[in-house]
Amino acid sequence: MGEKKDILREIDKEIRDILYRYIKTQSFTYTEREKEAEQFLMGHLSEIPYFKENPQYYGTYPIPGDSFGRAVCYAMVKGRGDDTVVFVHHNDVVEIEDFKLLKSYAFSPDELAQELYKIKDSLPSDARKDLEDDTFLFGRGTADMKGGGAIQLALLRRYSELKDFKGNVIVIAVPDEENLSAGMRAAVKLLEELKNTYGLNYKIMINSEPHQRKDFTQGIFSEGSVGKLMPFVYVRGYLSHIGKVFEGFNPLNLMSEIVRSTELNMDFCDAMGAESAPPPTWLYLKDSKKQYDVSMPLSASGCFSILTLDQTPAEVMEKVETVCTKAFGKILEEMNESYARFCQVAEPVAKELPWKVKVTDFASLCEEAAGAHGAAFRENYEKKVAHLSQSMREGTINIIESNFALVEFVFDYIEDLSPRVVCGLIPPYYPNVSNLYFEKLDPQVKTLAQDLDAYTWETYRQHYTKEYFYTGISDLSYTSIREGNRTLEALERSMPLFGDFYSIPVAAIETITMPCMNIGPWGKDFHKLTERVCREDLFERTPRIINKAVSLLLDDPSLA
Known part of the structure; x- marks a missing residue:
């Protein structure tokens, strides 16, 4: 018990100190300001005696070709043996538009609480209660997710002071999680290099994203x-004046049917046991008109989000194409019925409407353009x-x-002017991962959730349930990948921007493949004005739970 106190004694004060300084770095995602978090971390780590003596064990790993010059930050406590636990957290945060007049307090928890108290009656009842009870810490990044990062950094420093540490612990801090996960995709290559350099055996990756409780106890x-996948749909119509509607094909008509056929469509959901992925929802929808005139738009485009537990990109795209084909057929049937009624009272413009169902994927569209224009198309496409x-x-x-600009560009080389639907994918792509999918799971990992639950019940009289999937989307998606080559083929075929701008390091993921677990504090209202994290979880429970996990995984009872 004495050594446990030596390791974790007053860790709450250290976590608080790190967090209050960490969130002051206003590292808004996909901006130059993300580098502020990187600078803070390098300054923080450089003051730790262990890393002063062993500078080779910490540093930055630049993201190749990054427009903001961002980098992954890492630090490793190198102990005895090869077994290694990897901690990961992201250090970017979302913007603070909804803070309005409170923007200047967004990164100062104590001052923000005082200001929120002045307007507490305008807050949701749950947030008002948490504020009045002082059980939660408010502020941008407190929950998502510099709180979890502060816990990891505090634990790492304490491990660095142990003279005979068994195993290895690495902390990885990544930018861009809220955008395209460029940080984590680079971190995979970093972990591959560390593995090869030091002969590491990765036991598990522990993320510390906040969890939301279904049962508050x-x-x-x-x-x-x-x-996560983001399919896109592009509908090419056929122009006509609104006084001659049957001479044209309005893409908005078909796109509307596709949207209604996919929005919240449970056929796109997969389930594992009692867990189900949420149904899809549309994120973007637009027609091609730049200004008003009396002709129908030439095209309409949009994209929607699909969360998966087991489905592959190829399987999802097959479903999307099926929905689009059925929707196309339904719209043509309705158009022909309307045209038949119109012809009963007006002079027909044609015996029947000429349109046929035509749905294709992006790769086929490019093949068609290349078949018609050869090297000229391919050269101009690359440019x-x-x-x-x-x-x-x-x-x-x-x-x-950019995605739809590329689709429009390809259509300049398409000679067939008839209406059609083009389907594909827009970055990013997050593989679904779960310890369920490991055929031979390390016994210590297999029982980890159960062992930690026994610990939390004994220590705090609080149970922790286990779920197979964190549904908030996280960088843990890049800890493993199934059928990597088939996934690459599907992405190359369906994703116009896949290549130099966006790619998945499949080979590196397969090299570092490891189980994963999210162990984070209880948080609420991520990305909102009332974002907050439970104080007891942040300062007391979660650091001790993670430390217990490390002691079990590295087989070192003296840690806990």
């Missing part, structure tokens, strides 16, 4: 992370991709706009 351990990639790095165009 029970915490949650997540043994995996939900996957277009390079131009769009540079524009995205400069921030003059976003990734969704």
